[in-house]
Amino acid sequence: MSQPRNTNLYSIIVPTYNERLNIALIVYLVFKHIPDINFEIIIVDDGSPDGTQDIVKQLQQVYGEDRILLRPRPRKLGLGTAYIHGLKHASGNFVIIMDADLSHHPKYLPQFIKKQMETGASIVTGTRYVTGGGVHGWTLMRKLTSRGANVLAHTLLWPGVSDLTGSFRLYKKSVLEDIISSCVSKGYVFQMEMIVRASRKGYHIEEVPITFVDRVYGSSKLGGSEIVEYLKGLVYLLFTT
Amino acid sequence: MKHIVKIMSLLVAITAIWISLLQTAMIPQSYTWLLPLYLIVSLGCYGLLMVGVGLMQFPTCPQEALLLQQDVIEAKEFLKHKGVDVGSD
Numbered sequence: 001m002s003q004p005r006n007t008n009l010y011s012i013i014v015p016t017y018n019e020r021l022n023i024a025l026i027v028y029l030v031f032k033h034i035p036d037i038n039f040e041i042i043i044v045d046d047g048s049p050d051g052t053q054d055i056v057k058q059l060q061q062v063y064g065e066d067r068i069l070l071r072p073r074p075r076k077l078g079l080g081t082a083y084i085h086g087l088k089h090a091s092g093n094f095v096i097i098m099d100a101d102l103s104h105h106p107k108y109l110p111q112f113i114k115k116q117m118e119t120g121a122s123i124v125t126g127t128r129y130v131t132g133g134g135v136h137g138w139t140l141m142r143k144l145t146s147r148g149a150n151v152l153a154h155t156l157l158w159p160g161v162s163d164l165t166g167s168f169r170l171y172k173k174s175v176l177e178d179i180i181s182s183c184v185s186k187g188y189v190f191q192m193e194m195i196v197r198a199s200r201k202g203y204h205i206e207e208v209p210i211t212f213v214d215r216v217y218g219s220s221k222l223g224g225s226e227i228v229e230y231l232k233g234l235v236y237l238l239f240t241t
Numbered sequence: 242m243k244h245i246v247k248i249m250s251l252l253v254a255i256t257a258i259w260i261s262l263l264q265t266a267m268i269p270q271s272y273t274w275l276l277p278l279y280l281i282v283s284l285g286c287y288g289l290l291m292v293g294v295g296l297m298q299f300p301t302c303p304q305e306a307l308l309l310q311q312d313v314i315e316a317k318e319f320l321k322h323k324g325v326d327v328g329s330d
Contacts, residue, residue: 024327028316058325134302147295151288211302213309238245
């Protein structure tokens with residue numbers, strides 16, 4: 001009788017493109033780490049040629065089609081619209097968004113849920129830049145750009161959140177629906193726009209520390225064009241939020 | 242209020258203080274003329290300092306990569322057993 005039962009339904013939206021191995025690992029780890037939670041995993045696959053969808057169908061055989069929902073799209077259509085697409089099929093009152101490349105570990109899900117229940121927050125966002133959090137697998141150059149981008153964003157935007165570009169987050173479904181429709185950016189900037197707009201609208205945002213292990217296979221690039229996009233995004237947010 | 246308006250009003254306020262300092266000549270004018278320069282330089286120093294401190298204290302987690310590898314092995318084992326094709330790749 002110590003804890004009230006958690007009757008919430010959490011919809012976990014995972015956009016994928018060529019993640020046949022990773023999506024299987026993620027699904028296993030989610031079921032392992034939140035066995036007592038009522039949740040569904042919504043996989044939005046953008047027509048991966050590597051057979052990601054076949055794997056998802058096999059996973060549905062193991063875990064049930066009511067727990068794992070495959071909501072594919074015909075081709076690569078971008079991250080922002082993937083969330084909107086997944087959101088349309090979500091039946092939970094909370095939505096969790098995470099990357100499929102295992103840089104977001106499902107073992108942090110209990111912390112997100114606990115933090116939300118303790119504080120009643122509208123958004124719980126994972127942060128890599130506090131004690132207990134961290135990053136693995138970044139070069140010095142990558143760290144330098146990340147810190148520079150962060151200092152710039154904090155000086156100009158005063159967002160009140162320590163990790164702007166992280167994308168491991170839990171939202172109240174109504175809140176996500178409210179902010180996602182006004183967000184137009186792409187890539188890294190999309191994550192930043194979501195949290196800045198939410199903060200401006202006065203939503204209660206809480207943070208939990210997470211660790212981020214950069215993808216083992218393939219590299220996450222951050223070239224000159226990304227930096228230009230980021231700066232454009234900053235200016236855009238300065239004038240529109 | 243758009244954020245740019247907040248920042249602009251802050252800048253306007255600072256400029257107003259500066260002009261009033263120039264007018265009242267509380268401190269020698271030759272110093273007052275240099276104040277904006279000092280402001281810009283100290284802003285730059287602040288930025289560099291924050292980036293530097295951030296870099297030095299950048300939290301890393303090499304042990305997490307090892308834990309993840311164990312999780313991957315465990316998951317593969319389980320999924321293979323259940324007939325999910327996690328083979329070659």
